[in-house]
Amino acid sequence: xxxxxxxxxxxxxxxxxxxxxxxxxxxxxxxxxxxxxxxxxxxxxxxxxxxxxxxxxxxxxxxxxxxxxxxxxxxxxxxxxxxxxxxxxxxxxxxxxxxxxxxxxxxxxxxxxxxxxxxxxxxxxxxxxxxxxxxxxxxxxxxxxxxxxxxxxxxxxxxxxxxxxxxxxxxxxxxxxxxxxxxxxxxxxxxxxxxxxxxxxxxxxxxxxxxxxxxxxxxxxxxxxxxxxxxxxxxxxxxxxxxxxxxxxxxxxxxxxxxxxxxxxxxxxxxxxxxxxxxxxxxxxxxxxxxxxxxxxxxxxxxxxxxxxxxxxxxxxxxxxxxxxxxxxxxxxxxxxxxxxxxxxxxxxxxxxxxxxxxxxxxxxxxx
Numbered sequence: 001x002x003x004x005x006x007x008x009x010x011x012x013x014x015x016x017x018x019x020x021x022x023x024x025x026x027x028x029x030x031x032x033x034x035x036x037x038x039x040x041x042x043x044x045x046x047x048x049x050x051x052x053x054x055x056x057x058x059x060x061x062x063x064x065x066x067x068x069x070x071x072x073x074x075x076x077x078x079x080x081x082x083x084x085x086x087x088x089x090x091x092x093x094x095x096x097x098x099x100x101x102x103x104x105x106x107x108x109x110x111x112x113x114x115x116x117x118x119x120x121x122x123x124x125x126x127x128x129x130x131x132x133x134x135x136x137x138x139x140x141x142x143x144x145x146x147x148x149x150x151x152x153x154x155x156x157x158x159x160x161x162x163x164x165x166x167x168x169x170x171x172x173x174x175x176x177x178x179x180x181x182x183x184x185x186x187x188x189x190x191x192x193x194x195x196x197x198x199x200x201x202x203x204x205x206x207x208x209x210x211x212x213x214x215x216x217x218x219x220x221x222x223x224x225x226x227x228x229x230x231x232x233x234x235x236x237x238x239x240x241x242x243x244x245x246x247x248x249x250x251x252x253x254x255x256x257x258x259x260x261x262x263x264x265x266x267x268x269x270x271x272x273x274x275x276x277x278x279x280x281x282x283x284x285x286x287x288x289x290x291x292x293x294x295x296x297x298x299x300x301x302x303x304x305x306x307x308x309x310x311x312x313x314x315x316x317x318x319x320x321x322x323x324x325x326x327x328x329x330x331x332x333x334x335x336x337x338x339x340x341x342x343x344x345x346x347x348x349x350x351x352x353x354x355x356x357x358x359x360x361x362x363x364x365x366x367x368x
Contacts, residue, residue, distance in 0.1 A: 037098065040160065040171055041139045044095040044130075051091050051138060053131040054177070059123050061179040065090075074184050080254050080321070082184040086177075091130060093175030094139055100157060105166040113159035114144035115168045127163065128177045143177065144168070185251065189323055190295065190314065192246035196274045200242050202335050203269040210337045212239040217275055224340060232342045239340055245332035246272045246280070253290075253324040260285060260292045260322040270333040277303030278311055284333060285322075291330045292322045 110116040144159030222239040277300035297314035
């Protein structure tokens with residue numbers, strides 16, 4: 001590049017920068033421009049410990065997260081515990097949210113940024129309100145769509161606006177909230193690794209049983225007890241699917257156990273026993289087309305004190321609640337012997353349980 005060409009390029013760049021500055025100044029008043037780079041809620045960092053309620057609303061619903069003596073809970077799910085990281089994202093994230101660039105003041109353009117009022121028709125925004133114990137608002141913000149930076153992930157952010165104010169902003173920070181209860185709830189219920197499981201039992205409403213067991217943790221596969229003469233398993237490891245049934249149980253809904261009727265002809269049962277003597281009993285009740293599960297932990301006589309404490313901890317955490325589990329987890333806990341057997345007929349024609357073993361990629365959250 002010649003010196004003359006370089007000078008021309010510098011002049012063009014300078015003119016472009018000046019025009020951009022004039023454009024910004026023309027669109028926004030000096031007071032607005034001055035706010036860029038400062039916290040959206042400057043007083044909030046010193047008041048985060050005063051937050052006792054997180055109120056979230058959108059056209060998808062309304063929910064309230066509350067701080068109680070035992071920790072943060074979801075009021076809309078009868079005080080079930082929520083994830084601490086979600087609370088931090090809402091409270092600490094909002095306290096650190098920095099205004100980066102002023103955006104539109106025109107209400108007709110809010111929808112493109114998802115910062116319209118929540119009550120607006122077809123609104124996609126989410127409103128978050130932080131309150132103290134006296135129900136005073138500490139911060140109130142409309143959360144719009146997120147924008148990612150493809151060149152610098154640290155520079156990603158989202159569009160926001162204060163209710164009642166015309167000015168919208170692009171802001172930088174790790175912040176967000178949703179009205180979906182599963183976003184907030186502690187969804188992992190119980191985890192008993194399959195290597196620890198010595199025996200699994202399922203009992204159907206008609207009282208038919210399936211029992212699988214291992215002689216020791218080193219035994220390669222679970223075996224079916226009392227396998228009928230002539231019956232053949234789909235594969236040597238087919239019973240392992242039931243053996244792994246406790247290896248991470250997750251809720252899709254939760255309710256006080258007192259509200260679910262665990263009696264009647266539809267009641268099924270499952271039981272897990274570990275090599276160290278932990279016993280977990282599960283009742284599965286079908287109510288309005290959905291399966292609810294309750295848990296009771298105990299120990300065998302030879303169990304060590306550590307195992308006894310584990311059973312006590314499980315009961316303290318789970319005994320007051322009934323859970324809807326993921327679909328495939330319910331199918332495992334209600335498994336029948338027929339599901340483990342090689343189907344009759346050519347190439348498994350009419351195999352009603354084939355998907356039980358071929359469809360384990362279905363880890364969706366939809367209840368039964």
